[in-house]
Amino acid sequence: DTAVSQTPKYLVTQMGNDKSIKCEQNLGHDTMYWYKQDSKKFLKIMFSYNNKELIINETVPNRFSPKSPDKAHLNLHINSLELGDSAVYFCASSLGRVGTGELFFGEGSRLTVL
Amino acid sequence: AQKVTQAQTEISVVEKEDVTLDCVYETRDTTYYLFWYKQPPSGELVFLIRRNSFDEQNEISGRYSWNFQKSTSSFNFTITASQVVDSAVYFCALTTSGTYKYIFGTGTRLKVLA
Numbered sequence: 001d002t003a004v005s006q007t008p009k010y011l012v013t014q015m016g017n018d019k020s021i022k023c024e025q026n027l028g029h030d031t032m033y034w035y036k037q038d039s040k041k042f043l044k045i046m047f048s049y050n051n052k053e054l055i056i057n058e059t060v061p062n063r064f065s066p067k068s069p070d071k072a073h074l075n076l077h078i079n080s081l082e083l084g085d086s087a088v089y090f091c092a093s094s095l096g097r098v099g100t101g102e103l104f105f106g107e108g109s110r111l112t113v114l
Numbered sequence: 115a116q117k118v119t120q121a122q123t124e125i126s127v128v129e130k131e132d133v134t135l136d137c138v139y140e141t142r143d144t145t146y147y148l149f150w151y152k153q154p155p156s157g158e159l160v161f162l163i164r165r166n167s168f169d170e171q172n173e174i175s176g177r178y179s180w181n182f183q184k185s186t187s188s189f190n191f192t193i194t195a196s197q198v199v200d201s202a203v204y205f206c207a208l209t210t211s212g213t214y215k216y217i218f219g220t221g222t223r224l225k226v227l228a
Contacts, residue, residue: 031214041153041203043218055214090159100147100166100211105159 003027006091006106013081014114020077021109023091031055032074033103034066035090043090049074081113116141118208120219127196128227135191135222137206143167148182148189149207149216159205165189196226 004025011019025032033056034046048056049068063079074091088108095101117140127133139148150162163173165182173180177194193200206219 033214033216041221041223043205043221045215045217048214050214058215088157092159100209102149102161102164103151103159103207103216104161107158 004091004093004104004106006089006109008109009107010110010112012112012114015081015083017081018077018079019081019111020075021089021091021111023074023076023106025072025091025093025104027093027095027104028072029093029095029101029104030071031094032068032071033092033094034074034076035092035105037088037090037108039087046089047074047076078111081111083113086111086113116143116208116210116215116217118206118217118219120204120206120222122222123220124223124225126225126227129198130195132192132194133196133224133226135193135204135206135224137189137191137219139187139189139206139208141208141210143210146208146210149209150180150189150191151205151207151218152202153205153221154199154202162191193224196224198226198228200224201226 006023031050033048046060047066052068065077068074088110090108091106092103119138146167148165152160179192181190203221203223205221207216209216
């Protein structure tokens with residue numbers, strides 16, 4: 001059983017379209033995250049949710065909207081896609097209420113905007 | 115502000131050589147947590163180690179060892195007798211309690227040549 005799973009693994013789409021990435025964790029963790037990794041491999045936090053509550057929104061454009069229906073799921077919806085959104089998006093989770101445990105990452109979702 | 119610096123962008127070694135990856139961090143908090151992650155060419159992010167600020171003991175796990183020195187704010191990672199399978203991008207990361215924000219360094223790409 002995959003601990004943190006993301007779907008889809010690959011998305012190729014045109015500028016201006018809307019897309020969603022889903023994430024699920026079966027580890028019983030309280031906190032989930034979205035990270036963006038650009039072409040230079042920089043890993044930058046986008047959002048953090050603790051028990052369905054938004055904790056961090058790291059100056060991400062409004063076109064990105066995370067949703068956490070329950071603490072095991074954290075989805076990411078992106079409106080009006082732009083070329084600069086092309087990246088690998090990683091979902092992660094961690095144990096504990098204070099966010100200091102190791103991050104367990106999904107396999108990543110590679111988004112290509114044409 | 116918190117910051118993680120991995121000054122080595124890329125390192126190439128020949129198999130069986132020892133190699134050290136440097137990580138320097140900045141934080142004003144007295145309680146913090148440091149991590150190393152490996153990202154092989156396949157793209158997943160693999161957790162290697164977590165260390166809290168109160169535990170300055172060095173750690174060894176097989177060919178991997180970590181040297182944590184608060185005096186120099188460093189958490190360096192050494193691979194002994196490197197192997198081709200060690201080729202990857204290695205990330206150092208930092209978080210503090212309650213922030214839910216893991217700050218990653220820019221990564222060091224390690225190439226181990228046969």
